[in-house]
Amino acid sequence: MPEMPEVETLRRGLDGLLRGQRILGCQALWPPALVGKSWEHDPWPLEILGSGRRGKLLWLKLEGGMSLAVHLRMTGQLVFVGPDQDRFGAGHPTASLGDNLPDSSTRVVFRLDRGQLFYNDQRKFGRLFLLPPGGLETLPFLQTLGPEILDPPLGPEEFCRRLKAWPGRGIKALLLDQRALAGVGNIYADEALWAAALHPLRPAGGLLEAECRSLQEALVQVLSTSLDHGGSSLRNYVDARGKMGSYMAFAKVFDRQGQPCPRCGAPIVKIRCAGRGTHLCPRCQVAPEA
């Protein structure tokens, strides 16, 4: 589900809601979601001092140098429900998910000084890591993670160098590979490739200088716009208060197969590429010679 804009939107929300509160305890309704020995030692209470993110991995900074890291994978959610939670009537357009929690997808519940934090995950792919001081650096995922695109800004030269490091791979497969670049997933890969008018199967090594550059500009544009609109919600994603993101209204190709390309009018098609559903304009995005 969540790619960088969704995870960053969530992090910002959680930071404002949780900073300064203590986690008083935690109840695992589905224990496999919890990874690491630290969970067993009943370390609570622990104060939440702040938050961080790299790629799609999010963490809360806890007292004593500990961290609570979360990877949401496909369907994970972290939703805070305060004691003063606004209660809207059922069916109200801004009714919050929190009104009905816990639900059948709730896997972990954290008890806080003021309110509760629910970890929901329909598909049970996500994981929560409680880590001792220095533990973040030991996570294999973080050790092999490529650079951020927006923060700090990745210069065009370095961007091109990352892509050319895997010259034989299709450009979409590379965008999805977190070792090449951090934070891009299926939605923003399709959107950026359309904006740069590049076919997803083009080998990375064959991209012209100008094509590399326009792909980088497209990624910056797409990711920034999504951040501005609280990310994308296709089916599951919600922010720290249970609200959906609105970026999908701006999507040009993702989940729009059969609709006209906004640039040339040709019908958007959906193919399979790097094992993932892939949306593109067959006229604007010219396939490489086989």
Added chain:
DNA sequence: CACTTGACCTGTCCGC
């Protein structure tokens, strides 16, 4: 080594 496929899970949607 480089790259692709299957596995991990549950829910939903689509065709018969």
Added chain:
DNA sequence: TGCGGACAGGTCAAGT
């Protein structure tokens, strides 16, 4: 209405 199959925003292990 019911049922089987395909598919879903991510990552890792195993396979080719």
